[in-house]
Amino acid sequence: MTDSQIIELINSSLAEEFELNPDDMTPEANLYTDLELDSLDTVDMVIVLEGAFKFKIREEEAIREIRTLADIHRFVIAKKRAMESA
């Protein structure tokens, strides 16, 4: 997958799960203050991403640092690349 395909899949998966308006899903959008997700949503976000990308990320420390949509894009792209080179 190219980076843009990964970003597209992330955005479409989150938009569907959390009924987000694509216009609000700018890279700098904060998950909590802009997209109004909460702690229950972030649990489900991990499950949605694990389902979409067929990886396990729940225990990864870096997830706790995610604040914006761009943080998710970077995290998932890095994870996919690491899996490809493993």
Place this chain on the structure above:
Amino acid sequence: MQLKRVVITGLGVVSPYGRGVDILMAGLLAGRSAVQYIPELAEVGGLRGRVAALVPAGIDPKEIPRKHRRSMSAMSVYATLASQDALNQAGLFPQDWSDGQMGICLGSTVGSTQATEAFFKDYFIDQSLERMKSTLFFQIMNHSCAANVAQTLEITGRILAPSAACSTGCQAIGYAYEMIAMGKQKMMLCGGADEFHPLTAATFDVMNAASTRFNASPTSTPRPFDCRRDGVVCAEGAGILLLEEFEAARSRGARILAEVAGFATVSDPSNIANPNSAAMERCMRKALADARLEPEAVDYVNAHATATEQGDVAEAEALARMFGRKVSVSSLKGHMGHTMAASGSIELIASLEMMRMGLLVPTLNLEEIDPACGGIRHVLAIEEHRLESFVKNNFALGGVNSSIVVRRYPHD
């Protein structure tokens, strides 16, 4: 002992006819059955009945914000929309209940079986919890409806979720009435809700208490009190009432729909499944005593009568001993099946509308009265009748009987 008077000021319904009290009454008064053949039930091995009365398309869960809807199964959606409608009718806005004086008493027979099934279907693939969503528990917990409605409407008073199978809705209204009568709350949203799942139908089928002989003519069943009745038809929905302390309702200028005059609920330990006529009578007499009314003061009984062989006879015998043929009796199960936890509240709401309109709705599909149910006055066609007071019965598996007495407001 009743310390404060309790009145009804708001009603909300999601029924097999759709959303709204008017739609419910239009279906009932037209004598239109909401029971349908459900093809999917043919795929369930061992299930003989293939009919049910389901909430039709057109209910939009997205009226409820996602943040609240994510923890809801269908029954909580129905309950939330019905609660909103009841508050609208009562003319109340969120600031009117922000002081903690409104509580909620709302139950279902079980948590969402649909959500439980979906979880275990996934779990049994590889016995993994990794795909379990965080909101699953909120859909399957026993107080799912009460909690979801309270969260959505920001109710800050008492929260209670009685669960007593088919008596749930009736008990919920009764307990809400007692809380207001005791002065513990000024207002209570109350009632019952349920969603259909084949397991509900199977529960009755396995006990030979579900209708199985009318799969080819679904609107001919259930047949309360009729010679050819063959059991329950399962249904779904929600019925919600707003109860208020009388003086508070009057001082805010609320339109009072009727007064809850009395309530009783009793355990019948004679058998966990079989109805007992004496225990039913005991329950109704206690409710009338609570209302300080004699049986002669009752104009109408909205029967539980689900069209089972034993239940209808036991209730008819109890009614015959108490009222003879002087009181009109009908069951609404023939129209819309058995809405389970919601049946007490939906049918009580329909009875309130009968009181308002001065009309009695007959028992649909009652064509030939079973002689064993013959000792009472059945309503066989729409009748004009001014009701001063009525009794609503519900009798549940597990030996839980409940009766509510409602009086016209104002009354002498």
